[in-house]
Structure formats: C-alpha cells, structure tokens
Amino acid sequence: MTEQKRTTLTGRDRVVKARRLRRKYESGATIRSLAAEAGLSYGLTRVLLLEAKTKLRERGGRLRRAGA
Template sequence: MAPSQARLTGDERAAMARVLADRYREGASIRSLAADFGRSYGLVQRLLSEAGVRTRPRGGADPASPATRAGRQGEAGPVGQIPDDQPDPALLVELQEAEAKARKAEKRLAKAERSRAKLTKRTSTKKERRAAKEKVARRSRKADKAAQRLGRLREQMDRP
C-alpha cells in the first residue's frame, strides 16, 4: 500500500489547486492528475472545483462536436487554440446541458400526461384528477422554459 500524503491546507492547498487547474485546462484528465500527484480522484475533483474550473463532460471528446470534427479534418490550429469560426467550448457545454435538461423535461411531461390520461371518473377521485392536471401544467411550464433557454443558446451559437 502506498504511504498516505500529508493533508493539504491553506496556501499549499491553493497552490496545488492552481497547478491542477492549469494542467486540467491544458487537457489532462482528472484521473491522470490524480495519478501524477499521488492524490485521490475525489480530492483532485474538489480542488478543481475550488479553483473555479468547470469540468468537461464525461467520456472524452464528443465525436459530433464541431471542434472534434475540425480536429479530425486537420482544420484545427495549434493544440489548445480554437479556430475563429469555432464556438466557445464553454458555450458548447452549456448547450449540451440545456439540451439534456430540455429532453428530461419533455420526458417528464409525457409521463405526467400518460398518467393523467389513465385516470377516469370510475377509477379516481376528482381530487386525484385535479392533482394530475396541475402536475401536467407544471411540467408543461418547465418544458417550455427549458425549450426557450435552449433556443436562446442556439441563437447565441449562431451569432458571429
């Protein structure tokens, strides 16, 4: 078993967080950073969070993203630089999160609508039917809000 490392506190912790943040932004994975520094995955993740780093989505590069496609086609500039015609990576991540949220909201709305449709006067009370109707209305508002946000982000991506 490897000997345990000394506890990180104060300035030492902040310095480690800065170093990890810089390496992560250069493209290193959290696992590789944990192995290189002899720290746990969880600690490295926490230090990155403390340093204000927004972590990349799991699974590596998205093969469908414009930045990855450009890299495969040899259109990407030097490593770490995004060509001028490519959208901001942070905006891409935000767009992916908004798409996931919109999909989830739509699924939940569809489920609530199916549940409401199953209720009949014979099998349920008026109170149950009213609650189901209100649930559908709430889920509908959430789905609309998620779709509007997604639309705004897509417009932002299209602007030069």
C-alpha cells in the first residue's frame, strides 16, 4: 500500500483553489466530482467552496412520484 503525502493548503494557494472550485461548481459540477478531480476530500472541497462565498445548491436527486 502506498502512502500519499498530504500537503497543507494555505494562503494564496488556498484562495486560488477555492476560486477555481467555485467556478466549476457554479458551472454545474458536483462537490463529489470536484473533490475527485482535485484529489481532495468531500469535506475539504465543501469548506473551500464556502470560504469562496459559494451559494451551495440544495441536495438534489431523483424526484419521487407521490405514492411510489
């Protein structure tokens, strides 16, 4: 099993990453897809989006029919 070295995302790098994630999220990408693409956890990706003042979408998914 190989270990990945974790790096801390701080300062300007963090701000730039958050802005890039925001742009992609606002273009329709999901938090999960952004996290996978960036190699980040879902939680950190969500935090970065919030730091970038991103208005998060409500949870989506398939709509269920009444009585189904």
